[in-house]
Amino acid sequence: MRKRLIWLPFVLFLAFVGLFASGLFQPDDRIIHSRLVGQPLPAFTLPAGASDRAALASAQLASGKPRLLNIFASWCVPCAAEAPQLMALKQAGVEIDAIAIRDARPDVDAFLKRYGNPYARIGLDARSGVQIALGSSGVPETFVIDGKGRIAYQHIGDIRADDVPMILDLLRHAR
Amino acid sequence: MRMVFALLLALFATPLAAQTALPPAPWADRQIPNAAQERKAKALMETIRCLTCQSQSIADSNASMAGDMRSQIRERIMAGEQPEAIRAWLVSRYGDWVSYEPTAAPILWPLWAAPLFLLALGLLLMRGQIKRRKGR
Helix, strand or coil: CHHHHCCHHHHHHHHHHHHHHHHHHCCCCCCCCCCCCCCECCCCEECECCCCCECEEHHHHCCCCCEEEEEECCCCHHHHHHHHHHHHHHHCCCCEEEEEECCCHHHHHHHHHHHCCCCCEEEEECCCHHHHHCCCCCCCEEEEECCCCEEEEEEECCCCHHHHHHHHHHHHHCC | CHHHHHHHHHHHCCCCCCCCCCCCCCCCCCCCCCHHHHHHHHHHHCCEECCCCCCCECCCCCCHHHHHHHHHHHHHHHCCCCHHHHHHHHHHHHCHHHECCCCCCHHHHHHHHHHHHHHHHHHHHHHHHHHHHHHC
């Protein structure tokens, strides 16, 4: 027993080496998903975020038809990168509403003029209040909202070209 | 010399387009006039984790979202909401992850039990030693 016990520190040492090595090679998942997926959207009413689009309220999102709610900002670089994908989704017949985070109307207008405007309605969330209520942790993010106004899916980060079929599929299933 | 200058310049560089141009929310960096309320808000902010800079509390972070969260917390405390209610509201959005305050959830039972276990182990080892010394 004693003889074997003397190896214990060495075994522990090896176990720690293994633990740290696995931590080194495993990619770190720091994405924090919203706990509201599967639940109804929290109630909110926002002023208009762009001069040629209507304002946005949560009640308008329970329209009987699945739709996308895009969280973006004119100051956010990946948001500009996902603009073509949102345009493609719009052309596929998807209705997209948006919330502009910590933004000002002239800035949003300039952003949409430059990158295109795929949005039906845009709400302005100047102090991130609705973003926090949604459990969203950054820009851009895209929520799939089902016909009853429930959050069916949360996409964190920009929508890449190869995410588009997956999102169309989710929309088809989110009745 | 040129290298030193370049390094000095880098000190003053700001991350490009990582933050917004809007000024911080009204209560992000301003204390509540009522000291007792400010104490409550501060204590809560120190145990809420920043979402964009994940190793800091929102009290320590300069991220714009952390500022918005601080402002929201102060406004809600001023409106009479209890800190633990605000924490629960945030946890219902972001999960336990957002709070630095350990809970009594089953997954943390080993953590709470660890001191007792180590104390018991120590006592056991001590008893062995004392016995051996007496026997000698």
